[in-house]
Amino acid sequence: MTTPAVGPAADAVADLSALLGQLAGDPDATPPTAAPPSADPAGAEPVYRNVEAFVADYLAHVVERRLASGPDSGLNWCPRWWAHPEAISRLYALWRAWETLRVSDPQTGMSIWWRDHLDPHLNALTAEYGPFNRCNPNKHTEPRPLPVEPAPPDVLAQLPDADG
Template sequence: MTTHPSEPVDPVADLSALLGELAGDHQGASPAAAAPAGDEPVYRNVEAFVGDYLAHVVERRIASGPTSGINWCPRWWAHPEAISRLYALWRAWETLRVSDPQTGMSIWWRDHLDPHLTALAAEYGPFSRCGPDKHTDTSPLPIEPAPPEVLAQLPDADGV
């Protein structure tokens, strides 16, 4: 489903292909979306899911300079929170398409994609310092080691 900038885009064909993938028809789909056997995943990994599906079905204006829109980073895979959230989105998508073929995709959009995309693209989210042509390296939250007397009070203190 990935197109090159010089290739003409046929939105009807693209939409038909996406709807066909959701229905289990993988003819003409990218190799990443080869027909699964039974409940095998449609996408081989989170990168294929983001590149071959998510990037094509999510229609949001990307913030750029004074233009408002969502924050997105082309190097999404370089953000630990993003990779964790996008991996969770991929697994939820794969599960819901099989377990609830009637309403699973609606549930996925409402309960999974919308909250995760909102968090990723938020003013203080992992993509907040990135843009369509810019990636900013991440840094972990500052932490200090917990005092042993605090850890001793926790229910799993035996494992400390």
């Protein structure tokens, strides 16, 4: 069960709901107030203070998928997403892309974020062979690193950035 969004997440969810109402032709839907884009996107303050806030306060509220549960098919999601190195890296990248695109492209940035960032990363995280493949909303399974053997020095010496 998720907790209702608060703070910036509530505003983002409310804005999304208002836009959906407008698209559906609801005469009572009030358009969201658009904040003017910052003159310097690099200097804009992030909406979410870190990736954990982004996942808990935004992503968990806007992504609607059926979750895998027992024999039922659905999205493999891990409540301890932060315990999976690949998930941390991908979700951090999603957060930073979201923060950048909301400022740098206020007109189409969110569409680009969903299409080019969220969809591929979410598919990879929750895929049959993704990092959450042995987890479900009620269970976390510790990640297993890929097996690695040291590379022979003569192989590494062939690379353009080899030391020596």
